[in-house]
Amino acid sequence: MIDLSKAGTTYTITMDNGENMICLDWQQRMLKILDQLEGNPVAGTAMVLTGVGKFFSNGLNLDELNKLDGAGWTLFATQMNEIHRRMLMLPFPTVAAVNGHAFAGGAFLALSCDYRIMREDRGWICISEVDAAVPLPQGMMEFLRLRLPAATVRDAVLTGKRYDAEDAIAAGFSDGKAPAELLLGMATELARDLACKEPSIFKAIKQAYYAPIVEGLK
Numbered sequence: 001m002i003d004l005s006k007a008g009t010t011y012t013i014t015m016d017n018g019e020n021m022i023c024l025d026w027q028q029r030m031l032k033i034l035d036q037l038e039g040n041p042v043a044g045t046a047m048v049l050t051g052v053g054k055f056f057s058n059g060l061n062l063d064e065l066n067k068l069d070g071a072g073w074t075l076f077a078t079q080m081n082e083i084h085r086r087m088l089m090l091p092f093p094t095v096a097a098v099n100g101h102a103f104a105g106g107a108f109l110a111l112s113c114d115y116r117i118m119r120e121d122r123g124w125i126c127i128s129e130v131d132a133a134v135p136l137p138q139g140m141m142e143f144l145r146l147r148l149p150a151a152t153v154r155d156a157v158l159t160g161k162r163y164d165a166e167d168a169i170a171a172g173f174s175d176g177k178a179p180a181e182l183l184l185g186m187a188t189e190l191a192r193d194l195a196c197k198e199p200s201i202f203k204a205i206k207q208a209y210y211a212p213i214v215e216g217l218k
Contacts, residue, residue: 002029004036009044010192011037012184015051021061022105024072027079034086041091043199046191049113050097050184056123057106060134080105081139081217087112088210091203093194097187099180104128107173108140111147114194114206117187118169120177124162131160142216148172 001017013033017026037047051057065076087094087109096102096113100123107125110116118125127144129136136157144153152171155161168174178186194202 001026002033004033009042009046009195010188011045011047012188013047013049015049015057019055019058020051020106021058021064022080022109023061023064024068024076024079026061027076027083030083031079031086034083034090037090038086041199044192044195045092045199046188046195047090047092047094047113048097048184048187048191049094049109050187051099054100054122055106056096056098056100056102057109058101059104059106059128059132062132062134077137084108084112084143085214085217088214089207091206092199093191093197093202095187095191095194097184098123098125098174099183102126104132104134108143111143111173115175115187115190116168116173117176117178117183117190118165118174119180119183120165121179124164125168125173126160126162127156128160128162130157139216143213146213 003014003016005012005014068076094113096110096116098110098116098118100119102110102123102125104127107127110125144157149172152173163171163173165174165177169177176186
């Protein structure tokens with residue numbers, strides 16, 4: 001479902017389950033991975049998050065989640081907020097290599113990384129909750145306001161607009177683009193370049209930068 005590999009001091013999290021849709025099982029695996037990442041920080045550590053094939057992540061698995069009772073939904077929401085908080089606060093650079101579609105929860109997952117590089121010839125990123133009839137909690141709305149330009153947030157949440165790589169760069173969703181065969185290498189290179197910063201200072205500045213988002217997700 002989600003694999004963790006390591007080359008030197010660079011971790012790669014690879015989501016490899018078709019559309020990579022988010023459910024309780026997905027959350028449990030990601031939380032275990034975050035435990036590993038947080039427990040082994042050394043100088044030069046970096047992380048890249050990616051998917052396989054057509055999808056980065058197609059968002060929430062509503063077929064599975066709609067089977068949950070109230071307590072199940074509460075657990076899911078609590079764990080989702082925890083995952084975003086912990087990803088934002090990882091004490092080293094993180095880059096999303098967006099290999100394909102990143103819809104709704106998948107877009108938020110990409111935005112939980114410090115930087116995003118998109119595949120240039122295929123895939124959209126979008127906040128599609130308005131079309132999926134899923135309300136956005138206030139904390140996630142504030143997440144977007146603090147991560148994206150105001151006009152982008154307005155258009156993204158009210159229209160469900162889909163952004164390809166070129167449009168995503170212009171709108172502030174993405175920091176670059178690459179062909180499929182170069183995407184992971186480009187994202188890894190960016191992560192490793194950032195990992196050359198002094199670790200304790202990088203951690204302190206990063207965590208201060210994200211503190212307002214994290215506070216809204218408690």
